[in-house]
Amino acid sequence: MxxxxxxxxxxxxxxxxxxxxxxxxxxxxxxNLSSSNETYIVTAHFDNIGQLKERAPIRSAGVLVGRVKAIQFDSKQYNAEVKLAIDSQFKFPVDTSASILTSGILGEQYVSLDAGGDDKYLKNGDQIKLVQGAVVLEKLIGQFLYNKAQDTSSTKGAAK
Amino acid sequence: MTNIVSGIRIVGDRTLKIVERIGAIASFLFSILIHSAASFKRFSLTIREVYFAGVQSLIIILVSGLFVGMVLGLQGHETLQRYGSEDSVGVLVALSLVRELGPVVSALLFASRAGSAITAEIGLMKATEQLSAMEMMAVNPISRVVAPRFWGGVISLPLLALLFSAMGIIGGYLIAVVLIGVDSGSFWSQMQSAVDFEHDIVNGIIKSLVFGVAISAIATFEGYEAPPTAEGVSGATTRTVVSSSLAVLALDLVLTAFMLKGWN
The missing domain is CATH 1.20.5 (Single alpha-helices involved in coiled-coils or other helix-helix interfaces)
Incomplete structure (x- = not known):
């Protein structure tokens, strides 16, 4: 040839x-080349992270703003330290709250950020103080059954 | 008693032969790497082999990629429908192709389409004493014949695997979106949010590079070491297909385990 x-x-x-x-x-x-991969890291301490995994999405108002960078056990405070890498183009006030939510019923867990009203913004290395950990289904059911039992026993007691 | 002993002896003999062969292939790969300078200095030699190994495998890779993607789309839709999540069929098609089927199936096809041809060619060159003639003229057959074929294979296979995955995704799209009527927007957007560039696509390319090295090394080795008879060449060709397919599958297991669990 x-x-x-x-x-x-x-x-x-x-x-x-x-x-x-x-x-x-x-x-x-x-x-995605257009969004620069520059991020800033903030930490948040959760009592329970549920099934949250590294690289899980961070959403605010449902929009992807970053990803979970690392999850560690904090052996001083006995809770989970989660490092959040947030895209630099999104700025959040220092009193932003972070909570772990689930997308759908069986979906993956993600971190949701709800912006506060402070006029100072979170910087690299800051900590988010207002946190809400994952809801553990077993605990929720346990609490529900416990309340239910208490209710019925108290109404029985009142009837006597 | 003597039967048992001789049976064990046969097992030992086979094992040693396999280990010996792996060692021989590894040292052959090493000598290819040492004698590779010429195939990059005279790059036209390698381009010629990319043509024979890669371009001539294009049709089989593209057609099988398309069909594999179509079947994945059909089967995936059938199963996901039960859970009411047929929109995720794009994720299923893309992840299975990019992570596994693209590199592995194209490597198997490549082993039987191009690997066997490389073995037969080199084996026949040896049987007709062309390799010895080169040595007589002080031309190193490894750097002139073997190394360009090796690098041709190594360059071709990742490209073929990428083409296979891309064709497969197009096939899955044709079945799921065009034929069955899954929503086109959620097909692509769910796929994009699930497929990670580094973890899925780059790892798939790394896999196909490793497979390319393994197949090309085995194919050139079998050809180079083939007994210089018609029977020897045909046996070597068969061995190339069998052992490179097994090598691909075994390497795939190891690589997948590392890629899913992390390298440390």
Whole structure:
């Protein structure tokens, strides 16, 4: 085969491969060059993180604003220290509250940020003070049954 | 008693032969790497092999990718429908293709389409004493014949795997969105939020690079070491397909375990 046709075919092949890489990266994957990957890290201490995992989304008003960077057990305070990497283009007041919620009934857990009203903004390394951990279903059911039992026994006592 | 002993002896003999073969392939790979300079200095040699290994495998890879993606779309929709989450069919198709099926199936196809051809070619060159003729002219057959074929395979396979995944996703789209009527917006957006560039796409490319090295090393080795007879070459070709397919599947298990659990 002639050299130039061979080069042409290989060139077409490589370009096709490159285009499919671009398609996979941008159309299928979540590679996004426009949003700079610069983030700032804030920490939050939760009593219980439930099934929260690293790289779980951080949402505010339902919009993705960052991802969970790391989860560690704080052996001094006996709770979970969660490092939140928030995209630098989103600024939150220092009295922002963080809570762990679940998307849908069986969905993944994510961190929700609700902005406060302070005029100072969170910086890299700050801590979010207002937190609400994950709701543990077993505890909730246990509490419900306990309350129910208490109710029935107290109404019985009143009837006597 | 003697039967048992000789049975154990056979097991030991086989094991040693396998280990010996792996060692021989590893040292052959090492000597390819040492003699690779020429295949980059005279890059046209490698381009020629990219043509034979990659471009000529294009049709089979594209068609099988399309069909695999279509089947995934059908089966995925069928199963996800039971849980009322047929919108996630895009996630299923994309993740299974990018993480597993793209690299693995294209590697298996590549082993049987291009690997066997490389073995047969080198084996026949050896049988017709072309390799010895080169040595007589002080041309190192490894740097002139083997290394370009090796690098041709290593360059081709990741590109083929990418094309396979892309075609598969198009196939899944055709079945799920165009034929069945899953919402196009949620097909793509759920896919985008689930597929991570680094964890899924880059890891898939790393897999196919490793497979490319393994297949090309085995194919060139089998050809180079083939007994110089018609029978020997045909046996070597079969061995290339069998052992490189097994190597791909075994390596895939190891790589997947590391990629899912992290490297440390």
């Amino acid at each position: 002639e050299r130039s046709t061979l080069n042409l075919w290989v060139g077409i092949f490589v370009l096709l491969g490159f285009f499919s890489f671009l398609m996979l990266a941008f159309k299928v994957g979540n590679l």
